[in-house]
Amino acid sequence: MKVPLVDLKRQYVQIQSEIATAIQQVITDTAFVLGKYTEQFEVEFARYCQxxxxxxxxxxxxxLLLAYIACGVKAGDEVITVAHTFFATTEPLAHLGATPVFVDIDPTTxxxxxxxIEAAITPKTKVIVPVHxxxxxxxxxxxxxIARKYNLKVIEDCAQAHGATHQGQKAGTFGDIGIYSFYPGKNLGAYGDAGCIVTNNSEYAQLVRKLRDHGRSSKYEYDIAGYSSRMDGLQAAILSTKLKYLEKWNKARRxxxxxxxxxxxxxIKKPVETKxxxxxxxxxxxxxxxxNRVLSYLTENGVEAGIHYPIPLHLQPPYSASVMSHTSxxxxxxxxKNILSLPLFPEITDEELQYIVRQVKTAIK
Ligand SMILES: Cc1ncc(COP(=O)(O)O)c(C=O)c1O
Known part of the structure; x- marks a missing residue:
């Protein structure tokens, strides 16, 4: 048996005709960049996240880049986060001249x-970035x-947490800004690159809207220097189609x-869902x-496992030569050193799960 880490095709075939209709509509309306499909998705995703x-x-x-800018992160500022994450969490800080300050993780979760966190706060600290x-x-x-006590901003990295809640409240709605990725393999994935920010702060929303579109105030007037970071209409229409299934897919994952x-x-140490x-x-x-031995055995036996992530950020070249080299x-x-991601996607079958577990049991002997 062969089991991939993620199989996007199995999901696509279930919604193929809906996707085709959605794509056709965008092309017929030539609403390719921003436009009505992006606006519609924004309304729907805001509603979903409440x-x-x-x-x-x-x-x-x-x-992340636009959230840092909106929160006023500038050269010399410090941002407290984890090194156990994808590089994009801290990558924009290098471009802004700011420094990530890495703190350790809870080994259970x-x-x-x-x-x-408190021990890492200095007068330069501006933002805390929890990664879900x-x-x-x-x-x-x-x-x-803690953020309230020290008057710090909070940007939630929700790239892996579509539909996750804490005390019944969705990811991205506690802090100042939440960022989501819709990279194809995410719980809600586009058919290309896409992402968004969510916020209850109108000023941040307005600023990010401006920054994503060259800092424009009208077609040929620019208030500030911005970026070209807009969502495509095609991705938005695909995401609106898929958003209807997100709860069903999350339940299947659970x-x-x-x-x-x-x-x-x-x-075997398994994931722990916190109270x-x-x-x-x-x-x-x-x-x-x-x-590494277990991973090789699984690979040889048709189970595609992964490591998320093998090298923590403080040991990556952009940080290892700096002040971060002192970080313990x-x-x-x-x-x-020890983590291993097993295949999991909404359409995975019981037979596949049983096969994977049999291979893991043999591999750890
Ligand atoms: C934790 C985390 N942060 C940020 C990102 C960046 O998102 P994107 O790939 O959409 O740029 C990702 C996903 O790839 C991620 O997993």
Whole structure:
């Protein structure tokens, strides 16, 4: 048997005719960049997140860049976040002359440990960036309390958390701005690059709208220097079509994760859904000893597993030569050595899950 880490085709075939109609409409209306399909998706996604504003963008990465700019991050500022994330979380800071300050994770959830944040705050700190990694939200109750105490802004990286909640409230709606990625493999994925920001702050929404479109105030008038970070009409129409299925797909992910939890042996560290959280299992991440050996065995036996992520950000070249070389993140580094993402997508079958578990059991012997 061969099981891919993610199979986007299985999902596409279920909605093929709806997608074809949606694409055809955009082309017929020649609404290619921004336009009515992007506006419609923005309204629908804001409603889904129960937030006032959604601004459609070309990617989650530009969402982060524009969110940092909107929050006033400038040269010399510090941003507190984790090194256990995708590079895009901190990448824009290099362009702004700001510095990421990495704190360690909670080893149970792999998410930012709120208890590590206060010690990392300095007079230069401007923003805290919790990353809701793997589909589970960070402890926003405690993070927001710290942010309020020190008057810091909060940007939530929700790239992997479409539909995740904390205390019943959706990702991206606790802090000042939330950013989402709609990269194809995400829980809500476009058929190309796309992203957005969500916020309850009208000024941030207005500024990001302007920044995504060259800083324009009218067709040939520019208030500020901006970027070309707009959402395409085609991606928006595809996302509107797929958004209707997001809850069903998230439920299927949760069911597959519960099945893994049941079948995998005791000695394997499995994902933990924290009390008051709803995990949407963008990834199903386990920890095993001899991870690289287990990964090779799975590969040889048709199971495509992954590592998210093998090298923490503080050890990557843009940071390793700087002040970050002093950073000690033992839990982050330990996780990077042992984690393994098993295949999980809404359409995965029980037979596939059983096959994967059998291979894992043999591999860890
Ligand atoms: C945690 C995290 N942040 C940011 C991004 C960047 O999003 P995008 O690929 O849409 O630019 C991603 C996804 O790739 C991600 O997983």
């Amino acid at each position: 937030v006032q504003h959604c601004v459609g963008l070309n990617s989650g990465s530009d969402g 792999y998410l930012i440990d709120p208890e590590k 990694l793997y589909g589970q939200m960070a402890d926003m109750t405690n993070i927001m309390a 069911k597959a994760a519960a099945h893994y939890n049941e079948l995998l042996p005791e000695e 008051n959280n709803r995990h949407v299992y963008h990834l199903y991440v386990i920890e095993v000893a001899n991870r 993140l033992p839990r982050t580094e330990a996780a990077a």
